[in-house]
Amino acid sequence: MKIGMIGTGGFSRKHATILTGMKDVSLQAVCGTSVEKAEAFARQFGTIKGYDNVIEMLDDKQLDAVYICVPPFAHGRLEEQLIARDIPFFVEKSLAVDLCTASNIKALLNEKNLITSVGYHFRYRDTVRLLKEALSVHTVGMAVGSWMGSMPLVDWWRDRNRSGGQFVEQTTHLMDLVRYTLGEVEEVYAMETDRLMAAAYDHVTAADVGSAMLKMKSGVIVQLSNTCMLPDGVSEIGLRFFYSGGIAGLDGSGLAICTTDGETKQKDKVDPYVRENEAFLHGVRTGDTSHILSCYEDAWYTQQTANAIGKSIQQKKPVRLGEE
Ligand SMILES: NC(=O)c1ccc[n+]([C@@H]2O[C@H](COP(=O)([O-])OP(=O)(O)OC[C@H]3O[C@@H](n4cnc5c(N)ncnc54)[C@H](O)[C@@H]3O)[C@@H](O)[C@H]2O)c1
Structure with missing residues (x-):
């Protein structure tokens, strides 16, 4: 080929x-x-x-x-x-x-x-398949995710007009994972702030701290937060689900599920890339x-979620998807 x-x-x-x-x-x-x-x-x-x-x-x-x-x-x-x-x-x-x-x-x-x-x-991870299986027989209440790290040093990333900012460029992975595990998003409410990076570096127009609440069509509440102001080498990226079976946490090291029977941990066996x-x-x-x-059509809905988050930040109010 x-x-x-x-x-x-x-x-x-x-x-x-x-x-x-x-x-x-x-x-x-x-x-x-x-x-x-x-x-x-x-x-x-x-x-x-x-x-x-x-x-x-x-x-x-x-x-x-x-x-x-x-x-x-x-x-x-x-x-x-x-x-x-x-x-x-x-x-x-x-x-x-x-x-x-x-x-x-x-x-x-x-x-x-x-x-x-x-x-x-993320969708191709073994642990994400196991996560979906675990959630499928339970009622999910909420999920809390974070993409906390440092700012990539390429010029385009710090420029909101070229990268879209951290929600569009990085936290999109978590939005997509939320859609993949919990279904479609109905409404979002988000805010951002500039704590450090705009003052510390030239040409930074992307915010360095942000948080978004997502209401899913199913009624599940999701909170996704991100920052890009941490020092190099320090990061915390993952998503935790709180559901009728217990707590499931996915991060770079794998999946940990905590139930009344104790905690089980799984690692990925195959490179998702x-x-x-x-x-x-x-x-x-x-x-x-x-x-x-x-596929492109599915990913469009993740882009729509990121876009609604951007509109909510701009308008300082909740935004329903499809009305953004
Ligand atoms: N899935 C993942 O885990 C993951 C990880 C890192 C990056 N990415 C994505 O990959 C994309 C590229 O990221 P990167 O880290 O390679 O960035 P990079 O800055 O290292 O490279 C970007 C490249 O695009 C080229 N480019 C820009 N406009 C072009 C055009 N019109 N035609 C041809 N080339 C053009 C630049 O010259 C540069 O070589 C980004 O959207 C990023 O979000 C995904």
């Missing part, structure tokens, strides 16, 4: 490393913001050619699938090109900075039967998309 890559940064490298280790998969082309960067990336992964223009890359190469690993602000035109040529694509979260860009792509996809996959890799790549490529190869756990 001939694969193209758009983006030459950290997550293009992550996917390229996985792809180059797979049988029957050949990374054929890479497109970056300059030919020099693309060619340096290409040399690293033995790809044939580097481009700085996606149209040129697609005209030049017959690709079976393309990976899009660019920051939130760079989405829209790239996806349009792939849809126009019926090329299946894997796109890293987040779909965009705003909902409008993602809605346009979703509308174009509605007219086609194109395979897409979105990089919400490998699994999401295999699921997508299996879909492209065979047409069987049943292993893809997040």
